[in-house]
Amino acid sequence: MIRFKRVHLTYPNGVRALENVNIEFKKGELCFITGPTGCGKSSLLKLIYLDEYPTRGRVLLFGKDTYDIPAHQAPYLRRKVGVVFQDFKLLPNKTVRENVSFALEVTGASRYEIERRTPQVLDQVGLLGKIDHFPAALSGGEIQRVAIARAIVNEPLILLADEPTGNLDPETSLGIITVLQRIQTRGTTVLIASHDIPTVERFAPRIVAMQDGGVVSDKAVTRTQAAPQPNEKG
Amino acid sequence: MFRNLVYYFKQFWFNITRNVLMSFAAISTSFFSQLILGSLILVVFNINHISAQVWSQVEIWCFMETSNREEVVARAEQIQENRMVRGPVEIKTPKKALEELEKDLEIGLWDKDEENPLPWTLVVRVHDPDQVQPVVDFLINDLGFKKDDLRYPKDVVRKINTASMVIKVGGYFLTVLMATLTLFIIMNTIRLTVIARRAEIRTMQLVGATSWFIRWPFLLEGIIIGLTGSMISALILGVMYYFGHDMYMRVLFFLPHPIGTLQMMRILFTVAVISGFSMGLAGSYISVARFLDEDA
Ligand SMILES: Nc1ncnc2c1ncn2[C@@H]1O[C@H](COP(=O)(O)OP(=O)(O)O)[C@@H](O)[C@H]1O
Ligand SMILES: [Mg+2]
Numbered sequence: 021m022i023r024f025k026r027v028h029l030t031y032p033n034g035v036r037a038l039e040n041v042n043i044e045f046k047k048g049e050l051c052f053i054t055g056p057t058g059c060g061k062s063s064l065l066k067l068i069y070l071d072e073y074p075t076r077g078r079v080l081l082f083g084k085d086t087y088d089i090p091a092h093q094a095p096y097l098r099r100k101v102g103v104v105f106q107d108f109k110l111l112p113n114k115t116v117r118e119n120v121s122f123a124l125e126v127t128g129a130s131r132y133e134i135e136r137r138t139p140q141v142l143d144q145v146g147l148l149g150k151i152d153h154f155p156a157a158l159s160g161g162e163i164q165r166v167a168i169a170r171a172i173v174n175e176p177l178i179l180l181a182d183e184p185t186g187n188l189d190p191e192t193s194l195g196i197i198t199v200l201q202r203i204q205t206r207g208t209t210v211l212i213a214s215h216d217i218p219t220v221e222r223f224a225p226r227i228v229a230m231q232d233g234g235v236v237s238d239k240a241v242t243r244t245q246a247a248p249q250p251n252e253k254g
Numbered sequence: 255m256f257r258n259l260v261y262y263f264k265q266f267w268f269n270i271t272r273n274v275l276m277s278f279a280a281i282s283t284s285f286f287s288q289l290i291l292g293s294l295i296l297v298v299f300n301i302n303h304i305s306a307q308v309w310s311q312v313e314i315w316c317f318m319e320t321s322n323r324e325e326v327v328a329r330a331e332q333i334q335e336n337r338m339v340r341g342p343v344e345i346k347t348p349k350k351a352l353e354e355l356e357k358d359l360e361i362g363l364w365d366k367d368e369e370n371p372l373p374w375t376l377v378v379r380v381h382d383p384d385q386v387q388p389v390v391d392f393l394i395n396d397l398g399f400k401k402d403d404l405r406y407p408k409d410v411v412r413k414i415n416t417a418s419m420v421i422k423v424g425g426y427f428l429t430v431l432m433a434t435l436t437l438f439i440i441m442n443t444i445r446l447t448v449i450a451r452r453a454e455i456r457t458m459q460l461v462g463a464t465s466w467f468i469r470w471p472f473l474l475e476g477i478i479i480g481l482t483g484s485m486i487s488a489l490i491l492g493v494m495y496y497f498g499h500d501m502y503m504r505v506l507f508f509l510p511h512p513i514g515t516l517q518m519m520r521i522l523f524t525v526a527v528i529s530g531f532s533m534g535l536a537g538s539y540i541s542v543a544r545f546l547d548e549d550a
Contacts, residue, residue: 069460092464099462109457126463174462 021047021209022068022178027077029063029233037063039233040077045211047177050204052223053213055230061213062106064230065180068211069101070094082177099127102171104181108163110155110170116142117151120170127174141169145199161192168199178209185216197223277479280443284436284483284533288526291432292484292491295525298425300512305383305418307510312386315405316393318374321348326374329397333378336392338385344377351375433529436480440537444476448545455545465546472542473535480534481527488526492519 022045029038037060045051053061066072067079070086079086081097089097110119121138129137142148145165155163164184171179181200185193193216201223204210229237316333318326330343346354348370355372380389386406393399448455458468496515503511513521 071460095459095462095464095467097462098460103460105460109453109460111454111457122458123461126458126461126467128467170461 021045021049021082022211023080024064024067025078025080027067027074027079029060029067029072030075037233038067038074041233041235043228043235043238045178045209047209048204048207049226050201050210050224051212051226051228053211053228053230054215055236057215059230060233061215061230062182063233065103065182065211065213068178068180069103070098099174100177102174102176102179104164104167104171104179104184106182106186108155108167110163110166112155115152115154116147116158116166119155119166120173123170123173137173141173142166144172144202145169146195159192160188161195164188164196165199168196168203172203172208176208178211179203181210181212183214183216184212185214277443277475280439280479281483281486283439284479284530285487287432287436287439288484288487288530289491291429291436291529292487292522292526294425294429294432295521296491296495296518298422298429299518299521301418301421301425303513304510312380312383312407314378314380314386314389314393316376316378316399317403317405318376319403321374323374326376330376332397333376333393336389338380338382338389338392340379340381344379346375346377348372348374433533436483436529436533437537440476440480440534441541443479444472444538444541445544447475448472448541452545468546469539469542472538476538476541477531477534480530480532480537482530484526484530484533485523488519488522492522495519495522 024041024043027038027041028036030036041060041064053064055061063072067074067086068081070081070089073079073086081089082100111122114122117138120142121134124134124137139148139151142151145168147162147165147169150158150162155166158166168181168184171181179200184196184200188196197212200210200212226238226240228235229239316329318329320326326345330345333339333343351372352370378389378393380386390404390406393404394401455468492515495518499512499515499518512518
C-alpha cells in the first residue's frame with residue numbers, strides 16, 4: 021500500500037530530514053512511528069500525503085510512484101489519505117460541524133451526503149455533543165477528535181496522525197488512541213507518529229523507531245509475543 | 255451557546271469589515287481606471303465619427319474641357335465605375351456652378367448676357383479619406399484628366415489625417431496603459447485576499463480540494479470587482495455624455511455631429527462588460543495561479 025525505496029529528503033535549506041529510508045506499510049495495518057523530535061517522523065508522513073516529494077529514491081503509494089502522479093490528480097489521491105496534522109489545521113472561524121463538512125465540501129459532495137456523514141463521524145469520535153462549538157471552546161483532546169473526524173470523513177484508505185497525543189494527559193491520550201484503533205479495525209491503514217514512546221508502546225502491533233532521519237528498528241508485535249523483525253534493506 | 259454566538263458575531267464582523275474595505279478599495283480603483291479608459295474610448299470614437307463626417311464632405315472637383323453634354327455624362331459614368339467613388343457623380347452645369355459661386359461670395363459676378371466662363375464640373379466623393387489620392391491618380395492616369403483641372407483639399411486632408419492619427423495612437427496607448435493598471439490593481443487585491451485566506455487554502459489543498467475548487471471563488475471575486483468598477487464608470491460616463499451631447503446639439507448643431515447618446519452608451523457598456531470581465535478574470539487567475547504554483 022505504501023512503500024519507501026531508498027528515500028532521501030533534503031529540504032531547500034539543506035536540512036537532511038530523511039536518509040535512505042526503506043519501509044513498507046500494508047493494508048489495514050496499525051503502526052507507530054517513534055523517535056526523538058526532529059528525527060524525521062513528520063517528514064515521512066508528508067511524503068505520503070504528497071506535501072513533499074523525495075529528493076532521491078521513490079515513494080510508492082497504491083503502487084504508483086508519487087512522482088508519476090500528475091498535479092491535477094494529487095487532490096483525488098489526498099482524499100484517500102486522511103491526515104491528523106500536528107497543528108490540527110482547524111479553521112477557527114468555523115464550527116466543529118463546518119470544519120468537518122469542509123473536507124466533504126471540497127470534494128464536491130452533495131448536501132445530503134454532507135449532512136449524513138458529518139454527524140456520523142463526529143459520533144464516531146464521540147464529539148456529537150459539541151457539533152456547533154467553535155474550536156476555541158474545545159479542550160485539547162476534543163480538538164484532536166475534530167481533526168480525526170475531518171481526516172476520516174472522506175473514508176480514506178490511509179489515516180496519518182502526527183503526534184495525536186502530544187500535550188495530552190495519559191487518560192485523554194488513551195481515548196484518542198482507542199479512537200484511532202477503532203478506525204484501523206475497519207480496514208484503514210493507520211500510521212501514528214509519536215515521540216512519546218511509553219504512551220503508545222502497549223497498543224502497538226508494530227513500532228518503527230527512527231533516529232536522525234533513518235529507521236533504526238522495525239518491530240512487529242504479535243498478539244502473543246513480541247518478535248523483532250529485521251528492517252528491510254533495499 | 256451564548257459564547258458561540260458572540261464568537262460567531264465577532265468573526266463575522268471581522269470578515270465583513272476587512273472584506274468590505276478591501277473590496278471597496280479595489281472597486282474604486284478599478285472604477286477610476288475604467289473611467290479614464292471609458293473617457294478615452296468616448297473621445298477616440300467621436301474623433302473617428304466626426305472625422306469620418308468631415309471626410310465624407312471632401313469633394314474632388316473635375317473641370318471639364320468639353321461642353322458637350324453627352325461627353326460630360328459619359329465621363330461621369332466612367333468615373334462612377336471606380337469602386338472607391340461614393341454615390342453618383344454630381345454633374346454641375348456652368349450655370350449652376352456660377353449660381354453657387356455667387357451665392358457663396360454674395361456678389362454678382364457676371365452679366366447674364368455674356369457667356370458663362372465656368373466649365374462643366376463633375377463632383378466626385380469617396381468613401382474614405384485615404385481614397386482621395388488613389389481616385390485623383392485614377393482620374394489623371396486612367397481617364398486622362400489634367401492635374402490643373404482637378405481641385406481637392408490636399409493640405410486639409412493631410413492635416414486632419416495627421417491630427418486624428420496622433421489622437422488615435424495616443425488614445426490606444428493610454429487605453430493599453432489604463433487596462434494594464436486595472437489588471438495590476440485587481441491582481442493585487444486578489445493577492446491580498448488570497449494571503450488573508452492562506453491557511454484556509456492550504457488546508458483545503460491538504461484535504462483534497464482541486465485547484466479549480468480553490469480558484470473559483472477568487473475568480474468570481476475578481477470578475478465582480480472588475481465588472482462593478484467598469485459598470486459604474488460606464489454609467490457615469492453615459493449620463494455625462496447624455497447631457498454633454500444634448501448641450502452640443504443645442505449650441506454647436508452646425509458643426510459635425512458627435513455619436514448619438516444611445517449608440518455611445520452601447521459602446522461604453524460593451525467595452526465595460528468586456529474589459530471589466532476579462533481584467534477581473536485575468537487578474538484573479540494570475541494571482542491565484544501564482545499562489546497555487548508556489549505551493550505545488
Ligand atoms: N519545511 C521544512 N523546511 C526545512 N527544514 C525542515 C522542514 N520541516 C522539517 N524540517 C527539518 O527536518 C528535520 C526533521 O523534521 P520532522 O520531520 O518535522 O521531524 P519530527 O516530526 O520527527 O520531529 C528537522 O531537523 C526539522 O528542523
Ligand atoms: Mg513532527
